[in-house]
Amino acid sequence: MKVPFVDLKAQYASIKDEVDKAIQTVIDNTAFIGGVHVSEFENKFKSVIGVKHCIAVANGTDAIYITLKMLGLQQGDEVITVANSWISTSETISQTGAKPVFVDVDEYNTINVTDIEKRITPNTKAIIPVHLYGQACDMDSLKQICDKHGLYLIEDCAQSHLSEYQGQTVGTFGNAATFSFYPGKNLGAYGDAGAVITNDDDLAESIRMYANHGALKKHHHKIEGINSRLDGLQAAVLNVKLDHLEQWTYQRNLNAQLYNKYLADVEQIETPRERSNTKHSYHLYVIKTDRRDELKQYLSDRGIQTSIHYPTPLPYLTAYNHLKEDGIEFPKALNNSETILSLPMFPELTEQEIKYVSATIAEFFNA
Numbered sequence: 001m002k003v004p005f006v007d008l009k010a011q012y013a014s015i016k017d018e019v020d021k022a023i024q025t026v027i028d029n030t031a032f033i034g035g036v037h038v039s040e041f042e043n044k045f046k047s048v049i050g051v052k053h054c055i056a057v058a059n060g061t062d063a064i065y066i067t068l069k070m071l072g073l074q075q076g077d078e079v080i081t082v083a084n085s086w087i088s089t090s091e092t093i094s095q096t097g098a099k100p101v102f103v104d105v106d107e108y109n110t111i112n113v114t115d116i117e118k119r120i121t122p123n124t125k126a127i128i129p130v131h132l133y134g135q136a137c138d139m140d141s142l143k144q145i146c147d148k149h150g151l152y153l154i155e156d157c158a159q160s161h162l163s164e165y166q167g168q169t170v171g172t173f174g175n176a177a178t179f180s181f182y183p184g185k186n187l188g189a190y191g192d193a194g195a196v197i198t199n200d201d202d203l204a205e206s207i208r209m210y211a212n213h214g215a216l217k218k219h220h221h222k223i224e225g226i227n228s229r230l231d232g233l234q235a236a237v238l239n240v241k242l243d244h245l246e247q248w249t250y251q252r253n254l255n256a257q258l259y260n261k262y263l264a265d266v267e268q269i270e271t272p273r274e275r276s277n278t279k280h281s282y283h284l285y286v287i288k289t290d291r292r293d294e295l296k297q298y299l300s301d302r303g304i305q306t307s308i309h310y311p312t313p314l315p316y317l318t319a320y321n322h323l324k325e326d327g328i329e330f331p332k333a334l335n336n337s338e339t340i341l342s343l344p345m346f347p348e349l350t351e352q353e354i355k356y357v358s359a360t361i362a363e364f365f366n367a
């Protein structure tokens with residue numbers, strides 16, 4: 001049996017008629033950049049999350065960069081973020097001229113809130129927690145720290161569509177939150193796409209302006225900006241898929257429970273821990289084992305695709321050699337990078353496939 005890591009073809013097959021029709025409508029309307037499909041998506045997404053504003057942009061990386069830039073981040077400032085994430089979270093901090101300051105992870109693979117205050121200096125302006133894999137961060141502590149020190153809180157929700165913390169949807173806790181709709185994400189376009197959400201009217205307006213060459217109205221450039229607009233085809237696909245997101249998130253959770261059940265007796269691995277009072281969205285189902293590389297190969301030889309998120313923690317990437325003078329280490333993130341393994345996870349995964357993956361893992365350790 002072959003089990004892919006994600007199966008976007010299976011998802012397309014389940015919504016083909018809706019998607020094909022939506023794409024044809026965009027072509028018929030020649031609404032390629034901005035326009036009615038983008039507005040429809042912004043309105044739908046902000047009401048699904050429960051915020052005042054949604055500004056669709058070209059991708060999740062731009063969403064972070066534009067937000068930081070419009071909050072006024074600049075050279076000399078510092079922004080705290082987590083040691084294990086995709087590089088977008090930190091490279092966008094550098095793009096504004098500010099310095100990324102990393103903090104180790106906790107047992108849920110999210111920012112370790114107890115380490116944050118040690119890293120705050122007079123230059124610290126913001127914190128970007130990442131709800132990695134779909135697991136919500138400790139938002140109570142993060143809000144408390146931000147309030148106490150007067151810091152902006154920007155949630156990176158690229159992997160956490162519809163995740164919840166104490167019954168509240170992630171993305172609604174801070175000054176703004178950013179989303180990626182990269183094809184493999186829980187809500188994925190058929191190309192690059194992203195968004196910023198916020199309840200702050202002024203911030204929303206400046207983000208919309210900056211993402212559109214500094215203009216809210218054609219030829220009225222109040223500032224210099226960038227070109228980071230969502231195109232109509234992506235918005236139309238997202239509009240179709242957004243109607244299914246809740247069901248898909250439910251399905252991901254069922255799949256995670258099946259993995260938990262079938263892997264329960266495999267003592268050599270650790271299955272994902274869920275923070276209490278949170279709702280996971282299982283963008284990724286990540287196990288830990290000391291024999292990660294061997295297991296990955298064993299599964300690959302038997303048709304099972306897996307992945308590693310991420311093989312090198314951000315502070316240990318060559319790109320951040322210049323920050324090493326801080327002398328700070330990130331032992332948990334470093335240890336995780338050698339033990340984490342992301343198993344196949346997508347809504348259409350069958351119980352049969354989950355059983356096969358789990359049985360193959362058990363077989364590896366019993367061999």
Ligand SMILES: Cc1ncc(COP(=O)(O)O)c(C=O)c1O
Nearest residue numbers: 059060061086088158180181182
């Ligand atoms: C945690 C995190 N932040 C930001 C991004 C950037 O999103 P995009 O690929 O849409 O630019 C991603 C996507 O991979 C991500 O996983």
